[in-house]
Amino acid sequence: MKTRLAKLRRLMAQREITYLMVTKPENRLYLSGFTGTAGILLIGPDTADFFTDFRYIEQVKQQSPHFRAVKVDQGSPFEAVAEVLRQYKSDKLFFEDEHLTVKQYHRLKEHLGQINPVPAGDLAEELRMVKDQQEIGIIRRAMEIGDRAFAHILNYIKPGVAERELACELEFFMRRQGASGAAFATIVASGPRSALPHGVAGDRRLQPGDFITMDFGAVYQGYHSDMTRTVVLGEPDEKQQEIYNIVLAAQLAGLAAVRPGVKAREVDEAARQVIERRGYGEYFGHGTGHGVGLAIHENPRLAAKDETVLQAGMVVTVEPGIYLPGWGGVRIEDSVLVTDEGCEVLTSSPKHELLKL
Structure with a gap:
């Protein structure tokens, strides 16, 4: 101190x-x-x-x-x-x-x-905005809790289960792992509700063919974790696979842009261009990411107007998405540490293939 x-x-x-x-x-x-x-x-x-x-x-x-x-x-x-x-x-x-x-x-x-x-x-x-080594160590632990929670919840995703039940199980599991609480109101949005970027878990019950977007995090010793994964219940149709692949490509482009000396808005541009080129730009209406630490949303903001220059030691999220009203949506989010060479992804849950449950 x-x-x-x-x-x-x-x-x-x-x-x-x-x-x-x-x-x-x-x-x-x-x-x-x-x-x-x-x-x-x-x-x-x-x-x-x-x-x-x-x-x-x-x-x-x-x-x-x-x-x-x-x-x-x-x-x-x-x-x-x-x-x-x-x-x-x-x-x-x-x-x-x-x-x-x-x-x-x-x-x-x-x-x-x-x-x-x-x-x-x-x-x-x-x-x-720039974390010290003690803070980074605590944040790593918070992210590990989130990753374990994601692996745990996959066993509960079945037809007929309510979104709210999944959210409760996620939060209870994170507490059992040492978290003091959830980082924010847990988002579990299924089927057409997955088109809601902040679709906090409700009473809707899962159905075969649903996209299920889960955005959640843990608080550990005051510090927050944040991650989002989208999975499908059953076999995805062609459009679901297309949208997922576009968002994944955008997310990977955003991650590749994160490094010291880059402006926050340039990371947003890198991810957003992928989605815009595929014709879905109007369905990605939020920033690409934000800082995370003692608060779930901190500076810098990976958004179009943020001129903040990234520095080693910053922890930010990279979370592009596509949201189609009445149909559904996809978001993929990792929290990353800006390093001297680029970035280190702190959330390790699988994403490179659309998980079919």
Whole structure:
């Protein structure tokens, strides 16, 4: 944590940020190691304060030794932050404007009085884009749990089974493997519902000939995994095989484009061109991928307008798809680590052939 604080302070100094208030839970965990659910960080050039209530004060002392624990007895924690800032004789407070609500901002401003609140963007997430070795090790474990869950669920895919039953079994299995929970609402979309990119598992029961798209992940020690596989129940028809092959080719093209120095949008272009050339461009309406870590969706975004230059240590997904309303759809997703030479695929579940169950 000391290294992360040092990196943040260097970034703050470059941008002439004196005192930064951190309220986003993922950033709080990243900078302090605190796993609880309530607290505000105030980080200065040579100070680090953690404001929390009675429930967590001892936990802060144990998990965040590089911070001074400040107990907030009653009232708003913003009031306590303002009081400490006055002791530091600061006339500005920089804050994470992408996280505070309008109501919270006005409450903060009220307590600050003459201290000027200044939006700072999300500095911590900029640092979080590049993972350190400890983070990569934890993410690998999260991805392994997802791969084992996929191998496990294949035994449950049969006619008459409800999507919701598959989702429950996936989530329960991942917990038994050490996950603290699912990374997001598990997507199991079958038959015509597989045309819904975010078709969260429902009551529909599987039928012979269905495409079944499963998008799921595990949370392990705070970090997320993310993968998608599409399988078919029985023998695929010609169109199903065609669509699957196009998406697979697009996904492989996206993976081949991932390497240091490439812009995020260039990975999106590489995958999207494959689908567009086959005449299905209008049926691929989302970005090709996103960063993954302490949050399931982080920067960078592998999308048409993201100019972020990829760096070794970033973990991103590559997940093109084709979705045909009323018919069905296919998405194939892997999470990958950007390496010095290119990328390492962290999810190893089979995809090169359309699995027939």
